[in-house]
Amino acid sequence: MTTTNFAGLARADVEALDANDPLRGLRDAFHVPDGLLYLDGNSLGPMAHRVRERVRKAVEQEWADGLIGSWNDAGWVDLPRRVGGKIARLVGAQARSVVATDSTSVNLFKVLAAALQLSPERRVIVSERSNFPTDLYMAEGIASLAGRGHELRLVDDPAEIPAALDERVAVLMLTHVSYRTGLIHDMADLTRRAHDCGALTIWDLAHSAGALPVDLEGADADFAIGCGYKYLNGGPGAPAFLYVAPGLQARATQPLSGWFGHAAPFAFDSGYRPADGIDRFLTGTPGVISMSALDAALDIFDAVEMAALRTKSVALCELFLAQVEARCRGLGVALVSPREADRRGSQVSFAHPNAYAVMQALIARRVVGDFRAPDILRFGFTPLYTRYTDAFDAAAVMHEVLASGEWERPEFNVRRAVT
Numbered sequence: 001m002t003t004t005n006f007a008g009l010a011r012a013d014v015e016a017l018d019a020n021d022p023l024r025g026l027r028d029a030f031h032v033p034d035g036l037l038y039l040d041g042n043s044l045g046p047m048a049h050r051v052r053e054r055v056r057k058a059v060e061q062e063w064a065d066g067l068i069g070s071w072n073d074a075g076w077v078d079l080p081r082r083v084g085g086k087i088a089r090l091v092g093a094q095a096r097s098v099v100a101t102d103s104t105s106v107n108l109f110k111v112l113a114a115a116l117q118l119s120p121e122r123r124v125i126v127s128e129r130s131n132f133p134t135d136l137y138m139a140e141g142i143a144s145l146a147g148r149g150h151e152l153r154l155v156d157d158p159a160e161i162p163a164a165l166d167e168r169v170a171v172l173m174l175t176h177v178s179y180r181t182g183l184i185h186d187m188a189d190l191t192r193r194a195h196d197c198g199a200l201t202i203w204d205l206a207h208s209a210g211a212l213p214v215d216l217e218g219a220d221a222d223f224a225i226g227c228g229y230k231y232l233n234g235g236p237g238a239p240a241f242l243y244v245a246p247g248l249q250a251r252a253t254q255p256l257s258g259w260f261g262h263a264a265p266f267a268f269d270s271g272y273r274p275a276d277g278i279d280r281f282l283t284g285t286p287g288v289i290s291m292s293a294l295d296a297a298l299d300i301f302d303a304v305e306m307a308a309l310r311t312k313s314v315a316l317c318e319l320f321l322a323q324v325e326a327r328c329r330g331l332g333v334a335l336v337s338p339r340e341a342d343r344r345g346s347q348v349s350f351a352h353p354n355a356y357a358v359m360q361a362l363i364a365r366r367v368v369g370d371f372r373a374p375d376i377l378r379f380g381f382t383p384l385y386t387r388y389t390d391a392f393d394a395a396a397v398m399h400e401v402l403a404s405g406e407w408e409r410p411e412f413n414v415r416r417a418v419t
């Protein structure tokens with residue numbers, strides 16, 4: 001596959017890629033609307049048929065008939081651990097090192113607070129200015145709450161990260177795969193550098209989990225968080241997840257010390273005692289219906305090796321990138337993702353001065369990617385249900401939209417709330 005000349009392929013060649021795709025059968029597990037070229041599974045994964053069935057069961061049987069008894073009888077109370085165990089396999093962790101709970105933002109708050117508590121004499125959090133804003137906002141909030149002069153040190157270029165690590169740094173907090181460009185950080189190397197200066201690491205896996213192989217234990221990562229509704233297809237606002245390295249679980253504590261993180265929640269003690277292990281990172285009652293949806297969606301990964309997923313993801317991205325560059329030369333698009341496939345996650349991003357309007361025009365033609373301010377056209381390639389012909393056809397539509405200038409129409413230039 002690496003030697004394929006993707007720019008020179010005709011549609012019939014691309015159809016042959018689909019016919020020979022070992023993962024092609026997985027698309028049938030999902031509801032993908034007819035005629036839609038959906039390249040936005042990195043923002044919201046589609047609904048799997050088994051999710052609809054599972055949510056129906058959770059509502060119509062477990063809740064409607066089982067009522068309170070379902071906490072035990074339907075295993076609701078174990079969902080955060082059970083779902084966490086399924087995610088653990090995808091991110092290179094032991095089952096008992098991951099829980100599904102809360103949102104990514106809230107989980108970041110918990111692990112960042114835990115990491116800072118483990119290094120009380122250090123005051124600096126290192127991250128990237130281009131990190132996903134909520135990660136930076138949560139860090140700002142923690143720094144103000146800690147009230148002991150904590151400082152957020154932001155680098156503008158990934159190459160500056162090693163130099164930003166010194167003996168004042170408590171935590172290196174990075175998103176493993178950039179949501180804007182798709183650049184993959186070398187998790188093992190940066191974790192080792194952080195550890196060499198005595199700092200802990202937090203990895204945000206929002207664009208990694210379910211998208212490419214991740215090896216948290218192999219990289220010796222300390223904490224990680226990630227998202228349930230992107231590549232894991234858990235549904236809008238699905239529970240997020242949280243990882244704590246086994247060696248830290250007995251020492252790490254977090255301030256959102258709700259009863260689900262208590263050693264004995266149903267003892268109703270008046271004082272807080274953290275549960276053993278990862279459970280102390282739970283807070284309150286899980287959202288059972290959305291947790292059930294995520295649980296069912298994760299079963300699709302049972303039949304999938306992450307290495308096979310990655311092979312197809314790389315090929316989809318290479319095909320799209322090559323086709324766009326071959327067709328859209330001189331039409332204002334410039335690649336902002338890394339050109340080298342091994343440094344790029346499961347997405348391809350291009351800059352265009354009128355990216356917002358161009359994306360609206362693409363969506364009107366049923367090619368759904370997304371716009372990221374100020375000028376990025378972002379396309380996610382999710383191998384579970386995306387076909388090679390989808391990537392090929394999307395590049396052709398992009399050429400039509402750019403060459404015709406149809407994106408200049410007024411209706412494509414009105415900003416909506418969610419981009």
Ligand SMILES: *Cc1c(COP(=O)(O)O)cnc(C)c1O
Nearest residue numbers: 103104105132134175179204206
């Ligand atoms: C999508 C995303 C989030 C989302 O956080 P929520 O709390 O679910 O809104 C956080 N971090 C990164 C890097 C993301 O890409």
